[in-house]
Every structure is written in structure tokens, then in C-alpha cells.
Amino acid sequence: MRLSASLAAARTPTRSLRAVPVGVQVAFALALSAQLLWYALSPAPGSERRALPPAPPVSLLRLAAFGEPAALARAGTLWLQYFDQQPGDSVPWRELDYGRLRAWLERWLTLAPASEYPLALAVRLYGQVSDPDRQRIMLDFVHDAFLERPGTRWRWLAEGTLLAKHRLKDLDLALRYARDLADRTEGMDVPYWARDLQILLLEDMGEYEAARILIGGLLASGEIEDPGEVRFLEQRLEALSRGKERGDNAPRP
């Protein structure tokens, strides 16, 4: 049997177009026109140690998300957080490429702008590295993210400010952040202790004192509802208080 004959035999028998009632034909034409009109009116629309791979463009990640950018961002943030715990090995933060790390954090924050998780990782995890250059990269990321949404991200810059002063020992940078924090949140619902950080810096209080004020303020404000985060901050506060009693240097988080 020739190919054309085989294809003809396999084809489902159909009736002529005249078998379709006029009403159905009109309904189909109208529905198709409505879809085209709808689209036209719709708004237009992101054991060898493995190194951290370069972050792909936001548009590619949006494609991979299949319409769930927030879900992909959450899963991606967790992946990034546990990247240094590779199977059979643990990559020290000092060996991570912080340029790439920042790019990944930026991607996840872009995909889920309401999430503060990437900022928490930058300040409380990767910002704790004992390398000034890497710390600056994380602080710069937090500062840039704050400038985009000062009303919701102020507390991360507040923590970043203390990090710059006490761990990085860069008073100028800390003051710049504290001033931005005060200037960019004017008229917003931000507590006084955060806006007054620049005063604390200028008075050059002790490292533990400032950290304890910040954490105590965060806990007292009642803004943090997540029990895990509250527990984490309470442990930090307790460690700082113990350090103050002993009079030694800042305890490692």
C-alpha cells in the first residue's frame, strides 16, 4: 500500500462543514474573535568540589518556573542555602564565589520580591564570613535591595549597618547605611530605634550593646512572628549577654 493510501485509511472519517450547524459555526467565530480581542487588550509580560554555577538570567528562570516564580524562588533559595553542604564535603564560605552568590540571591529576590529570605541569608549567613571583601559584597546587595523597597526591607539594612560597624569595622560605610535607613524611610512605619542607629554609631557604643539593642528591639516590636526566627534571635541575644558578662570578644553566631 502506498503512503498516501495508508494515511487516508488511518484518517478519521469526517463529515463536510455543512454538517456543522450555523449556530455552532457562528459561536466558534465569535469565541475566537473574543480570544484574539482578549489577548490584544491584555498587558504585555523572568569528589571534586562543585563551584557555585553562574546565575542564569531572570528570564530563563521565569521560563523554568512555568508560571510559579515564587515557588521556584523558595526552592532555589533553599538550594543555595544548602549549596555549601555538598554530598561528602562541605565548602567553606571563603571558597564560595561571592560574586556569583550575590547574583543568585538577586535572582531569587527578583522572582519573589515579597520574600525576605535572600536578605536573611545575606546578612545572617554569608555576611558572617571572615573576609572583608566578601562581607562588602553581601552588604552591598542588602543595601541595593533596601533602596528598591525601603518600607519592607529596612530591618535587613539595620542589621547590615551593625555588621558593617562591628564585624567589618568600617564606620564610614555603617554611617552611610544608617543615614540611608533614616532618610529613605521617612514617613514610613519604621520604629525609632532603627532610624536612630546613626546616633548609636556616632556615640560609638560597644559592639554587644548595639547588637543587643537591635535584637531586643526586633523581639519587643512583635513584628517577627515566625517561631524559628524568634528562637534564633533569642539565642543570639543570650550569647551576646553571656559575652558581655565575661567581657570577651563577640561570640561567633
Added chain:
Amino acid sequence: MKLPETPPLVATIARFTLRQARQSRLLVLAGILLVLAFVLTGLAGAVALTEHAAIQAVLLAAGLRVGAVGLIALFAVSACLREQDDRTLDLVLALDAPRSHYVFGKLAAFALIAVALAIACALPLLIWSPPMAVAGWALSLACEAWLVATLGLLLAFTFRQPVTALAALVAFYLLARGLDALLLLARDPVFVHDGPFRAFIESGIALIAWVMPGLHRFTDAAWLGMGGFDPALLLPVLGQTAVYGALLAAAAAFDLYRREF
């Protein structure tokens, strides 16, 4: 004013389809899906440092969305094909009623099944998210599931083979959900290649987008997270469901009238 009565054949077909759903243990499968998704997202929540509630709600919602859509797609295609194979459809079409009544009956039953699935998926999300956001998410999921089931009906008549029909449905669904990202990629590519191929891809994607439903605006798990939910987000969902549902229904009726059984 008296409302027009539902033709008896439409109601009969709807009831028969609902019975098929019950016999195929669709809700039992949905229950298994819920348990599996619950366990997996619980694990993700346990390893998170903060935002536990948001992480669990968003991941669970994304998993349930895919699961619910997959279940209703499998059911719609298999139910329609079984009626063709066991000649039940021949009996229905031999009755003194327009063929469009068969399509309406199916769509009515699919709508009820979609709502039931959406409610079942939404209930566990109430643990972590506000009721208003969960209700909006569930309504959007019902719309999405109904559109997918309607597409399954059309493809079952077009291809008359389960594998082909389901493969076409999966490809269509993935394309519809990733359409905005594809459009962005075409407009702002990762690797810029100037040439006729790029223009062809760009115009091809732009043309396809005109006849695809904008599922990327549907059932966004971010509505359940910390960003909050704006009810206005449901307007494009409901509008697109009405417009594209009408198009799929008309296409299914058109195809059914042309078929020789």
C-alpha cells in the same frame, strides 16, 4: 422571568460523567496527592531557617496545582475516549438531541469536578495562609482545571488516541504556563543571535500567544505567601476562563458535528 430549563440530555450526561468520576476514584487519588504533597513540603519547611509558613504554603500550593490539573486531565481524556471505544457515545448521539448537548453536559460535570478538586486542595492551605487568599487561589485553580478538562474533551475527539491526546495536552499546558517567560526570552534573549532564525522564532511565539490562554496569570502560589492577595488578580482569571472556555467549547462542538461515528 422564567429561566430556561436545562435540556434533559445535558443533565443526564453530566450525571453520568460525575458517576464516572466517582467510579474512577478521582477524589481518593486527590487525597493521596494531598498526603504526598504534605509530607514533601513539610520536609522543606523543616530545613528552612525562617518564613516556614510561607515556604510550606507556596511549595504545597505549587505541587497541588500540578497534581490537580494532571488528575483532571487524565480523567477527562480517558472518560471521553472510553465512551468512544465502548460505543456509549454512539448511543448518545443516536438520541433525538443536538450533539452540542453532549458537550454542554460534559462541561457542566467537569466544572463540578474542578470545583470539588480545588476545594479539596485548598483546605490544607488554610493552615498557613489567610482564608481570603486561599479562596482566591482555589477559585483560580477551579477555573484552570476546568479549562484543562475542556481541552481534554476537544483533544480526545481530535486525536482519538490516549497517548497522543495526553501528550498534546501536556505540551499545550506547559506552553500556556510558560508563555510569558517565552515571550520575554524572545524579546530579550540570553544569547543574542541576529538573523532570520531569531526573527522567525520571535514572530512564531508572538503568533502562538494570540490563541493560547494566559495560564501564567492563574493560581499563583505567591498569593499565599507574604506578598498578600489582591482580589483584583482574579478578574483576568475569570475573564480568560469565560473567553477561552467558550472557544474550547465551540471548537469541541464544531469537531463533534464533523465526526463520523
